[in-house]
Each structure stands twice: as C-alpha cells, then as structure tokens.
Amino acid sequence: MAIQKPSIPKGTRDFSPKEMEGRNFIFDIIRNVFKKYGFLPIETPAMENLSTLMGKYGEEGDKLLFKILNSGNYLAKLNTSGISEMPLGSVTQQIAKRGLRYDLTVPFARFVVQHRNEINFPFKRYQIQPVWRADNPQKGRYREFFQCDADMIGSNSLINEFxxxxxxxxxxxxxxxxxxxKINNRKVLAGISEIIGESEKIVDITVAIDKLDKxxxxxxxxxxxxxxxxxQSIKMLQPVFEMKGNNDEKLKFLEDYLSGSEIGMEGVSELRKVFSLISIDPIASELELDITLARGLNYYTGAIIEVKAKDVSIGSLCGGGRYDDLTGIFGLPDVSGVxxxxxxxxxxDVLLQTDKFPDDEKQHTQVLFVNFGDREVNYILPLLGKLRKEGINSELYPDSVKMKKQMGYADNSNIPYVAIIGEHEIQISExxxxxxxxxxxxxxxxEEMLALLKG
RNA sequence: GUGGAUGUAGCUCAGCUUGGUUAGAGCACCGGAUUGUGGUUCCGGGGGUCGUGGGUUCAAGUCCCAUCUUCCACCCCA
Structure with a gap:
C-alpha cells in the first residue's frame, strides 16, 4: 500500500497543546462572563437538516453551506434524465438532506421552537461550538471555526442590548x-432609505455604505x-456621509434628518435608550455610533453590534444584533431575540499577535521524578500519589533510561523541578x-518538598 | 465563485533567472564527549518520489500545461 501524505481539509486546523492552552484561556473567560450574566449553556448537533439551514443566510449563505451526502445508494433514487440542465439546488435536494451548521443562531432558533414548552422565557442561552462555512480561507478566516454565542430570546427590552x-x-x-x-440600528438604515425614497433598495444601500471607510x-x-x-437620492444621502461629531451630535443630526420617517425615528430613540443605559453604568471600551455598520445578515431588525480590535487589523472579533422574527419561519411568530x-x-490570532496570553506555569507539571528502575519506582509511586492528592501536577518518567534523556524531557516540557531518588536517597529517606x-x-x-512546591 | 502570488528536510528558507556531478544551510531530531544531572560548547549521524500528475528535452528542483495547498485582494463574514 502506498504511503499517503497526511493532510487535513482546506481551511481546517489541528491545535497543539500549546495552542489549546490559549484557546481554553479564551473559552474560559467568555464562558465565565456569560455565566455571570445569567446565560445557560446548550449544545446542538454539528449537522442540521438542510431545510433548517437553507434560505436563512441569503443566496450567498446557501452556497457556503457544507452539505452532507445522503447515506445508502442515493444515486439509485436519483432521476438522472436531464440532470445537467437541472438547477444545482434541486439536484442537491435529492442527494443531500443534511448540512453542517453555518452559525449558532439559526440552530438556536430551531431549538427554541422545538423546545418551547420546556423553556422558561425570557430565555438566555450561551453556546460555544464550531461552525463550518465553505468559504475561501484567508487570514482570520477558516472553514471550521468556533463561535461563542450569547442570545436572549423572548424580550423586547433594550436592557438586553445594554x-x-x-x-x-x-x-x-x-x-x-x-x-x-460599534453600534447601529437597522431601523435607522431603513429610515435613511425611506427618506431618500429608495426603501426597497435598503440592502444595496447599506452594503454600499458599509464599505465607506474601506x-x-x-x-x-x-x-x-x-x-x-x-x-437625486444619492444627493440626499450626502449629509449622511458627511455626518461628524460624537455620539450625541450624531444622534441629534439623525433625529433631524430622519424626522420624516417613523421607522427611522424609532431607531434613533432605541439608540438613545441604549446610550442612556450605558451612561448610568459606563463601560471601559469605546462605544461608537457608526451608521456605516450594516452586517450582511438579513435577519437583523434592530440593533447591530460589531467589535473591532483597536491595534490589530483583522475582521471583526464579535458581532451581533436584534432579530425580531427569527423563530417565525419555524412556526413561533412574534418572539424577539438579541x-x-x-x-x-x-x-x-489577535492575542497571539499582541502577546496577551498569560504564561500560566502553574497549569503544567510542577515536578518530574527520575526513573532509575523498579526498586526506585516502587518507592516513588506512593510519594507521587500523595503529591497528586495535594493537587501538585507531577509525573514519573515512564522508562528507566539515561538520566540525560530524562532531564532533557523535563527541560523541554518546562517542568520547574526534578526529583531524583536513587539508592542513596532511599537509604537516607531524602x-x-x-x-x-x-x-x-x-x-x-x-514534607519540605511538598511545602516548596505548594509555595 | 473571480483575480494575483506561493509550495524544496519536522520548521524557516537558499538553489530556478541562463536545464547538466551525489539538491544545500540554520533550527529541530538522534548518538558521542559527560554510564546519577538538562538548558551552553565541541564532534558525528539520520532524514528529500524538490506539492501532485502530465509534457518538452539526450538530460527537469530549474522550462510548459493541468491540478491541489497556503497566502493576498474581491465577494462575503467570526
């Protein structure tokens, strides 16, 4: 059999112990904050029925869904006559009925509807799982990546946004x-479209505005x-592009500009409310009203939020917003989520680039016992057990090989202490x-060693 | 999906322009100097179907075509 070169699919990655340490650091922090705010964990399957996923992310999103081939002899059931003329979608439907999840929000909506009678509304859930997109990989852009979502569903209050x-x-x-x-509101964007008389072109307009700084x-x-x-409409947009000033000044301008649009005014008042809540209990980060912020996802209906690193250029680190009727399509209307x-x-990637990972040496093995042979091992095992009971991470080198090798292992593993117990040490019980x-x-x-390792 | 760049040892890369001995370096790995002492130093060693497939040629890592990977831009997005 020919030896094959090991490889993994495009856009996926292995994570080494070193990398996992950093990733767990990230997940732990996010999970702890989620918990602190009362979010509860759920998990959903890696794959969903394609009918759950299709049509939720726009035309582009449907293309980026990973589809799973049906099992069994799926081709036998396929009507192949004129297959090359058939639209790709209809062929896909015949040979794939499941797909990998594209995000965590749509599976969550499905979850909420399916379990609506067990859920205690308003429901706050968090979910940390990988998602898959058949996108073209780039820096900060993978085909398999983890999202950490927190959503609240079943409440219209702007306290949730806050x-x-x-x-x-x-x-x-x-x-x-x-x-x-950065924060914006879809209703403000809708208002702008309405004011310039191009309501039905809201998506084109927002997508274009979104590229302003780029x-x-x-x-x-x-x-x-x-x-x-x-x-004429473009001319009417001009003042929006030229809008300047702090958040307060921007809000004043929008109030004036959008006074003829009910939905626009609603958006402004929502933004005002969020800003006023923040002023009562301020945050450390900079909060900026950015009306160029659009987000492609078509399900946002209210607030739109995006987070960017200040010193590093990479896509957004966090995104979100309010969606008024995500569960409607699954048969549960009028439930708002954010x-x-x-x-x-x-x-x-950003923490690595800015060197923000803590070097937490306490997490690793603190002491390695050198292995000199069976007699020494029998002496060491109970000591090793005691150390572990005391919560000291410790190891015994499994093979009785040259000491140089064992020391080298400790050195490479950054183990701070090596315990050497040979014939001599056993004799003097040290x-x-x-x-x-x-x-x-x-x-x-x-006892002295224990005290030293604990300190 | 569109356009551009890239791929040589486990890793980072040289060699390709102008085809011609046995394809190199640093780091890493293994052994020895040092049989109970790592990280430094010295000596030695193993490791390559030059991304893959095809073509041109007496001869291809080097030229041509295709394909895949990675990276960059567009699109979109975490």
Missing part, C-alpha cells in the same frame, strides 16, 4: 485587549449608482530536588 454590550466590554477587559464597540466615498457613490439608485457572537479563532531554572539542587524531606 447587557450584551456589558458582556462584550467585560470579556475584552478580561483579555486586556482594547477594542472599539473604499472611500467616491467608489461608494459609484456602486450606489450602479445599483440603480437615482442621482444576541452576540464572539469569534474565538480571531481573538486567538529527596534530591533540582530547580531547573537556577540549576541548584538540595536534599530535602518529602
């Missing part, structure tokens, strides 16, 4: 990572024009303890 912003603030404070939290005003105007927005999603993989950092070694009793 709490989520607090969660974001607290998480990034725990990472000591300076971020800027491609500049000139090309945004070109794109709007290309999408069939009239020159949620956020942290991108653990991007946070990892332990030779070597400090690997300083190179010093001393002869101590077991």
């Amino acid at each position: 709490e989520l912003i607090k969660v974001i603030d607290e998480v990034f404070e725990d990472f000591s990572l300076p971020v800027i939290i 491609i500049g005003i000139k090309r945004v105007l070109e794109e709007l024009s290309a999408k069939g927005i009239s020159d 949620g956020i999603s942290f991108g653990a993989d991007r946070i990892y 332990i030779t303890l070597k400090n690997m950092k300083s190179g010093d070694q001393q002869t101590v009793s077991f």
Whole structure:
C-alpha cells in the first residue's frame, strides 16, 4: 500500500497543546462572563437538516453551506434524465438532506421552537461550538471555526442590548485587549432609505455604505449608482456621509434628518435608550455610533453590534444584533431575540499577535521524578500519589533510561523541578530536588518538598 | 465563485533567472564527549518520489500545461 501524505481539509486546523492552552484561556473567560450574566449553556448537533439551514443566510449563505451526502445508494433514487440542465439546488435536494451548521443562531432558533414548552422565557442561552462555512480561507478566516454565542430570546427590552454590550466590554477587559464597540440600528438604515425614497433598495444601500471607510466615498457613490439608485437620492444621502461629531451630535443630526420617517425615528430613540443605559453604568471600551455598520445578515431588525480590535487589523472579533422574527419561519411568530457572537479563532490570532496570553506555569507539571528502575519506582509511586492528592501536577518518567534523556524531557516540557531518588536517597529517606531554572539542587524531606512546591 | 502570488528536510528558507556531478544551510531530531544531572560548547549521524500528475528535452528542483495547498485582494463574514 502506498504511503499517503497526511493532510487535513482546506481551511481546517489541528491545535497543539500549546495552542489549546490559549484557546481554553479564551473559552474560559467568555464562558465565565456569560455565566455571570445569567446565560445557560446548550449544545446542538454539528449537522442540521438542510431545510433548517437553507434560505436563512441569503443566496450567498446557501452556497457556503457544507452539505452532507445522503447515506445508502442515493444515486439509485436519483432521476438522472436531464440532470445537467437541472438547477444545482434541486439536484442537491435529492442527494443531500443534511448540512453542517453555518452559525449558532439559526440552530438556536430551531431549538427554541422545538423546545418551547420546556423553556422558561425570557430565555438566555450561551453556546460555544464550531461552525463550518465553505468559504475561501484567508487570514482570520477558516472553514471550521468556533463561535461563542450569547442570545436572549423572548424580550423586547433594550436592557438586553445594554447587557450584551456589558458582556462584550467585560470579556475584552478580561483579555486586556482594547477594542472599539460599534453600534447601529437597522431601523435607522431603513429610515435613511425611506427618506431618500429608495426603501426597497435598503440592502444595496447599506452594503454600499458599509464599505465607506474601506473604499472611500467616491467608489461608494459609484456602486450606489450602479445599483440603480437615482442621482437625486444619492444627493440626499450626502449629509449622511458627511455626518461628524460624537455620539450625541450624531444622534441629534439623525433625529433631524430622519424626522420624516417613523421607522427611522424609532431607531434613533432605541439608540438613545441604549446610550442612556450605558451612561448610568459606563463601560471601559469605546462605544461608537457608526451608521456605516450594516452586517450582511438579513435577519437583523434592530440593533447591530460589531467589535473591532483597536491595534490589530483583522475582521471583526464579535458581532451581533436584534432579530425580531427569527423563530417565525419555524412556526413561533412574534418572539424577539438579541444576541452576540464572539469569534474565538480571531481573538486567538489577535492575542497571539499582541502577546496577551498569560504564561500560566502553574497549569503544567510542577515536578518530574527520575526513573532509575523498579526498586526506585516502587518507592516513588506512593510519594507521587500523595503529591497528586495535594493537587501538585507531577509525573514519573515512564522508562528507566539515561538520566540525560530524562532531564532533557523535563527541560523541554518546562517542568520547574526534578526529583531524583536513587539508592542513596532511599537509604537516607531524602529527596534530591533540582530547580531547573537556577540549576541548584538540595536534599530535602518529602514534607519540605511538598511545602516548596505548594509555595 | 473571480483575480494575483506561493509550495524544496519536522520548521524557516537558499538553489530556478541562463536545464547538466551525489539538491544545500540554520533550527529541530538522534548518538558521542559527560554510564546519577538538562538548558551552553565541541564532534558525528539520520532524514528529500524538490506539492501532485502530465509534457518538452539526450538530460527537469530549474522550462510548459493541468491540478491541489497556503497566502493576498474581491465577494462575503467570526
């Protein structure tokens, strides 16, 4: 049999022990903050029925779904006549009825509807699981990545938006990572579209506006024009592009600009409410009203939130917003939800780049016992047991090989102490303890060693 | 899905322009100097179907085509 080169699929990654340490650090912080705010954990399957996923993420999203081939002889059931002329979607439906989850929000909506009679509303849940997208990989962009979601469902109160912003603030404070939290409201965007008389083009308009700081005003105007927005409407957008000032000034401007749009005014008043709640209990991060913030997802209906690292250029680290009727499509109408999603993989990349991971040496093995042979091992095993009972992470080298090798193992593993117990030590009931950092070694009793390792 | 770059030892890369001995370096690994002492030093060693497949040629790591990977931009997004 030919030897095959080991490989993993495009856009996926292995995680080494070192990397897992950093990832667990991230998950632990996020999980703890979620818990602190009263969110409860759930998990859902890696795969969902394709009918649950299709059509929820727009046309683009459907293309990025990983579909799972049916098991059994699925081709036998397939009507192949004229297959090349059939639309791809209809063929897919015949050979794949399941797909890998694309995010955690839609499976959550499905979960809520399916378990509505067991759930205590308003329901606050958190979920930390991988998701899969058949996207083209790039930096900070993978085909398998972890999302850490917190959503509240069944409450219209803007206190929820406020709490989520607090969660974001607290998480990034725990990472000591300076971020800027951007907030917008879909209703404000709808209002703007209404004012310029292009209500039905809201998606094209917001997508174009979203690129403002990336491609500049000139090309945004070109794109709007290309999408069939009239020159007159574009002219009316001008003041929006030129909007300046702090959050308060921006709100004042929008109030004025949107006074003719009911939905627009509603958006402004929602934003005002969130800002006023924050002013009562301020956050450490910068909070900025950014009307260019659009988010592609079509299910947001109210607040839109995005978090960017201040010093590192990578996509957003966290995104979220309010969706008024996500569960409607599964048969539970009029339930409003609001949620956020942290991108653990991007946070990892940023923390690594800015050197923000703590070196937590206490987590590792504290002491390694050198193995000289059976007699010594029999003497060491009870001591090892006692140490572990005391909560000291400790190891015995499994093979009785050359000491150089055993010392090298301790060195490579960054184990701070090596305990040497040979014939001589057994005779005098002492332990030779070597400090690997300083190179010093001393002869101590077991109790002395324990005290040293505990301190 | 579109466009550009990339791939040589476990890792980081040189060699490719102008085809021609046995494809190199550093780091890592293994052994010895040092049989109860690592990290430093010295000496020695193993490791490559040059991403894969095809083509041109007397001869291909080097030129051509295809394909895949990774990276970058677009699209979209965590």
